[in-house]
Amino acid sequence: MKKRTYIYKRFERFWHWMQVLLIGLLTLTGFEIHSSYNLFGYAEAVRLHDIAAWSFAVLIIFTIFWHFSVGAWKQYIPSTKLLKAQFEYYISGIFKGAPHPTKKTSYDKFNPLQRLTYLGFKVFIIPIQVISGFIYMFYGDLMIGSLEVMAYIHTLFAFGLIAFVIAHVYLISTSDEPIASLAAMITGWEEVDIDPKEEHRRHMQRAVDKSIAGYYRLDARGKFLDVNAAWLKMYKCVDLKNVVGKHYSFTRTEDDIQELNSIFKRVMGGETVIGIPVVRKCKDGSIGRHILSMNPTFQAGEIIGVEGFIIDIEDLDSMKRPMSYTIRNSNAGYYRLNKGGYYEELNDAWLKMYKCENKDNIMGKHYSMSRSKEDLVRLDEIFKQVTEIGETITSEVARRRCKDGSIGKHILSANPVYDGTEIIGMEGFILDISSLDEEKIAVDK
């Protein structure tokens, strides 16, 4: 997989070409000083060599600073992984048209052989040239008896540099796109291989970092390990430090904490909570609403905590709040099924009518659980009418099967749930008529 990527930063490119210029000038003037030819004139050659030497020293200081400040030095850490493969590629594979054994990516732009070579170049050849050069320049002040040894070292490594440059320039041509590789050193941009896994990881990382959904991660004791910026914003916290290490209880009012406790407990037990609307207590004491997901986190197969996302529904909610409270607090049972007939939402009254204690026992289950076999046919019919044709059932007496197996009666309404023009489910209310029935029976009697 290839992607146009910014692989050489502005300073990196400046440094590279400055190095080309200075090493070129140093070599050219250096060999004139060595009496290999006559070009600038000896005095001018010495003057240019000195100026280039000082410039190079300044460049090196900047470069060292840059490498450590942006962590770019890491790309030179030698690695033996694939070193042999890379070597074999150059001495045989390349002739057979074999693919490059390593891929150039923005975070790993040097192959193992390059890493080793450039590291040697930077920590061996260049320092030796620079140090021997400056000793050469100041040998009188340094009370060094003779230039001889320094001169020999300096000359030998100058030849070495030429040899390096020859190989270096040639190796550009081994790239799949030599011109593009060269151009990349000017523009910074190159089409490089990307590691889909690594790219995915980076995207995910970015998604979490930059998401408008809040992310949180708790340890087994319920204490915060990490949250993202969106989380902090939702909770009106400024600093991550104020959150990490604290117990989640500070995120809820006293009334609401029980709910979160039970969710946490369940997830620590291995369950996953997909999305529950909850009420949060922000740092400044204000209240907000969001949908929360929570899943366990594992280490070596053991649950070590939980994590999840929160999505703010404040805006959404503020319009519907009176209605939603009505539904929540109503004595009429509310239900919502998705297109598959599975429960998506229920209120407390519904649960009570069905004699259920826990909403989560029902959520995600099929409506067939709410009827005895003989009564299910009618509900199937209703579900079909509503979800397929879009009819609305205003009132229908139905017999429900409660959780304990007992039978109750209620009046049921059902209407389709739309997402745009598409029916995505069915919702409605139920009103218990069991007691009414008994009264009627009593009257009848």
Place this chain on the structure above:
Amino acid sequence: MQNRKYRKIVSFILSLTAIVLPWLIILSIDKEIVENNASGEIEIINFQKDSLTNRVDHSQFEILQQEFTEASQVTEACISCHNERHHEVMSSSHWNWDRETVRANGDTVMFGKKDAINNFCISITSNTWKCTSCHAGYGWKDNTFDFGEAKNVDCIVCHDNTGSYKKDPLGSGMPLDKKIKSNGKVHFPVKLGYVAQNVGTPTVDNCGKCHFYGGGGDNVKHGDLSSDLYHADKNMDVHMDQAGNNMSCVDCHETNQHNMEGKVYSVSSANKDRMSCQKCHTDAPHVNNTLNKHTEKVACQTCHIPEYAKGVPTKMNWDWSTTGRLDENGEAILEKDSTGMVVYKSAKGSFEWATHVKPEYVWFNGKAEHYMAGDLIEDTTAVLQINTLLGEYNDADSKIIPVKVHRGKQIIDPVNKMLITPHVYGHDSTAYGEGFNWVWASAAGMKESNLPFSGEYSFISTEMYWPINHMVSPSGESLTCIECHSRDGLLANVDGFYMPGRDFSATVDILGILMVLLSLSGVAIHGLIRYIKKDCIACD
């Protein structure tokens, strides 16, 4: 989008300016300094030209208004007022031609012009009367001369400001008392009274009279001291340039109690009372720091006197072994070259002359050793250094200096293995110039030197080293870097150190070139295989 592109271009130009501009500024300043230096003022310290011309008008002193019949009367008149100065002169080298010298083996001996052997006229001993026409005294004919007699001091040879004082070339230091003709010039007898009334600080004329004529002729010995300096222009000598600095000898050769600063290493050995350019010009006279670093090991003269004998030729070779050739009539022969320089004389042998001579270069620390009369010569076939300038790279006091090397062949006693101090000048038949007999001349000369003579003689090749200090060229004429910093440059024979541009290690260079060739051929072969294989793959 347009805006963003525009901003990008601006930021590129700005960063380019920020990087490139400082360098351009530095380079232009650097260049300016270099150019300014080429035409600018030279910084001088510790030098003040004497602005007083006549401190005292000597013509008004009664004692000098007499008719002097003897030169020594003038000296007595001088001493009558300057009643301490003669002690200073009489302890100076100008008077004694001798001083205590410590030899390499630790012996302290008396050595100087008086006892030295050279490869010109060889030795003063037994030829004294002729040589002492340049002595700052009167009447040193032979070894009976009284060095303690104050009235023998010649004050006016140095202090005459009339230019009319002349010693008799054959007068053992006495002033000319008769009209003579010499080299086509007529010289009149010295008017002692006139001279005595017009004395003052020595001028170039006073010094030049002897020092320009060492070896018996103009510029014969030194090479860098000739009559050209009487009327020097800038190209001849930047200091003595009459249209410019117009300095005289004593402006640099400062005198302390009649002891002159400056040495000539044909007769001196110790590193003291030396002249130095640095006294006025400092150790770092150049704007260019690289040049200043050179002063550590290179004497100023090395670069600033690229050639000597810029006018009058100097003698480069004197071969005594060819002496004695006579014409068919048995008469002495005199041969001249096209320029009129004598190249053969039966009594003296063969001469070689040269002008605009490029110096040779040696290490020198201010000390010298000498062949002294009576020293045994171990190898009589090798070239003998009459004086050896000491010094080497690793010696902190040593610098590279330019020298004139005077080569020659001179007479040696091969049995006793010592140089002969022959009796060459005189009116007797043992003088070689009269009798043309080396045995007689050697026997007479060696007897005078109190040295044995076996009766046999032969000739040995010798060298004398004359440091070159005068005829300083304008800065534009100085040696350029490449003249030394090249494979076969001027310093090719100066050893003991690594010099960029001259020296290299063949091993290092071969290794280096191999490395480059290996890289080149590796790349070429690799590329070639790729090219061939690529075609194959295409066929597949």
